[in-house]
Amino acid sequence: MSESQQVIGDKSEIILHFDLKLNDGSAVDSTRVNNKPAKMIMGDGSLTPNFEKCLIGLKVGDKKAFSINANDAFGMPNPDNIYHVDRSKFAAGEELKEGMIMGFAQPDGSELPGVIRSTAGHSVTVDFNHPLAGQDIIFDVEIISVS
Known part of the structure; x- marks a missing residue:
């Protein structure tokens, strides 16, 4: 299977651009700011399982935005x-x-x-709560490579 046909699965190595935004559209984090895509391996702890679930099944070239509620993103403030x-x-x-x-x-x-x-x-x-605890997050991704 060529890289362009590779679908993201449990152990895939991925290079992607992502933006994290709040529901009002304000940017929280972005790999695009410095034009440095993120590289990760599914399951390595770079992303929480709820963020990883969004990526399963995507392939090179896919661009998609996901809304993740606060409980599934960074939890509620404790x-x-x-x-x-x-x-x-x-x-x-x-x-x-x-x-x-x-x-x-x-x-x-x-x-x-x-x-x-x-x-x-x-x-x-x-x-000491995560700064984004209690916030619904928009996870906007662009898949650059999958292996």
């Missing part, structure tokens, strides 16, 4: 993922602005992104 952190835990003089995303070191050495939601006195509210 109130247990919002923490109040003492200001002293941040570098002295570090400017903390509402909406800024910061990396927080985890015990295993990895970094977890958190969004600064508010600062009041010595308390900083940090939201």
Whole structure:
């Protein structure tokens, strides 16, 4: 089967362009900005299973947009993922602005992104939910290659 006839399946290696948009059309992420398509292998964890399901059966040249509801995209915000952190835990003089995303070191050495939601006195509210939690997403794809 030639590459142009190859259909995306469970273990396919894919090169694709994608855009993630909110329902109002505002862009969240796009491979087109820098004209660098994404390369992935189905099932490698690059995309969640719900995003991967959209790709099954597509082939080279296909362009398609999928609406994915919040539960199936990045989930709903979990109130247990919002923490109040003492200001002293941040570098002295570090400017903390509402909406800024910061990396927080985890015990295993990895970094977890958190969004600064508010600062009041010595308390900083940090939201560790995915920034797109609670949002319905439009997943717009163009398949460039399948092998």
